[in-house]
Amino acid sequence: GQQVMQIPQYQHVQEGEDFTTYCNSSTTLSNIQWYKQRPGGHPVFLIQLVKSGEVKKQKRLTFQFGEAKKNSSLHITATQTTDVGTYFCTQKAAGNKLTFGGGTRVLVKP
């Protein structure tokens, strides 16, 4: 089964508001990647975090890797309708399997 858990599963956000989605692992991660899947589309790579405590920003998106490398977060400020989609975190499991968390589905209310 999945070793990374994402919360929340669904996020309804008012346009203009901020929100955060979390990715939690029971084991230490060598790295973590985030992907976004627009409705009807395929997952697209957003970013990778490797170092403990690492923080990276992409415009209104801020990604953070926990100090213990067991969790990660994605914070979106001033949500826009273009942020609609499902956000996945991934981990490289044993044997180079690439497994995904369940995803956070983001819906934006205009």
Added chain:
Amino acid sequence: DAGITQSPRYKITETGRQVTLMCHQTWSHSYMFWYRQDLGHGLRLIYYSAAADITDKGEVPDGYVVSRSKTENFPLTLESATRSQTSVYFCASRGGTENTEAFFGQGTRLTVV
């Protein structure tokens, strides 16, 4: 065009039939993956491959068969399709080092009736 392509994009098949979903990538990526995505679920790994002639099971391999005779192709076969295999299937590939992103195909929407 370079990239990763899946075919067909849409497929309707009958229960019990064999069906093969194709995946082709032009980057010579070492790793290739097959996922299924069901409504309300995330991406579940079916099979993956580290190189030609090397494949391994993922989280939900039952009812599926893969092969990888060439680096660029990674077909997924449903030996005897069941309605529970109705899903959207995504193929992905990535390079050989650990810190590389995965690239996904457009997906194949399979309906088993």
